[in-house]
Amino acid sequence: MKKILIIEDEPNIRELILYNLKTNGYDGIAAEDGIMGITMVHREKPDLILLDLMLPGKSGYDICKELREEGNNVPIIMITAKTEETDKVTGLESGADDYISKPFGIREMMARIKAVLRRYEAVQGVSLNDGDTVISVDDLKMNVERHEVMVAGKQVDFTLKEFELLKYLLEHRGHVFSRDQLLNNIWGIDYAGETRTVDVHIRHIRQKLSDGKNEEHYIETIRGKGYKAR
Structure with a gap:
């Protein structure tokens, strides 16, 4: 039975x-x-956390950042009354896997819980390889600490931003991000570039990962919305 922790005041x-x-x-x-x-x-080691943002003692943002910085990759769904896109992006930047706004329906909440747990298990969470964090999807393995990506046993070289963009999409597999969200998360909210920067990097990543596969095998374009890792 999956254990879910609700942090809500x-x-x-x-x-x-x-x-x-x-x-x-x-x-x-x-x-x-x-x-x-x-x-x-730390005591209960839940399989998933439902985390309110505005909490007494320590905010949801701070809890999320603290857990990610200590290497805890438990799935987190943030719950808040805030609905502005900037709040959602801030939550995701802190390391949340998904976001749901109050008031919400129970069916929606349960669907999101199931989806996040399914994505987390499909990516095999994060497995450890000699102390390194490894994200595995199909025949792709990304070693986060070594900044290495292997596809079918062959190493693929990426620039820093390509690596960071691919890592971000894989860590939030199944979640659709707009170009603006990716620009803010990878290049920084004050970055003065254009959203086509994201398109160029996605194209380069796809070219390097394709190896005879469908170009969208790992990263799918969602028309009118943005991109997501499959």
Whole structure:
């Protein structure tokens, strides 16, 4: 049974989520503030975290950044009343895997939980190879610490930005990012370039990864929206 931790300071929302997690076959546990939340992450080792952004003691942004910096890759879905795109991007920049805004429907929440867990398991989470973080998708293996990418046993060389862009898409596999979101996350929010910069880098990455495969085998174009890693 998958264990899901809810870090939420509103009692009614917390209890509603706990009830529906149990109904859907999950082991739900809860924390009512940021300090208790980060403590429970370390003690309980949940399979997924539902994380409110505005928390007493320690914000959701801070919790997410702290976990990622210590190497904890547990899937995180951020929950907040904020709906501005900048807030969503900030949450994703902090290391969240997905984002859901209040008020939300229970069916939507459960669908997002299932989707994030499925993507996390499909990427095989992050496996460790001699202490290095390795992201595996099909016959592609990315060693994060060594900045190495192997496809079918052959090393593929990337520029720094190509590597960072590919890494970001693979870490959030299945999530669709607009060109502006990718530009902000990889090049920085103050970057003065154009969104076509993203298109050029995606094209270069695809060319290097193709090796006879469909160009969109790893990175798919979502018409009118942006890109996602398959």
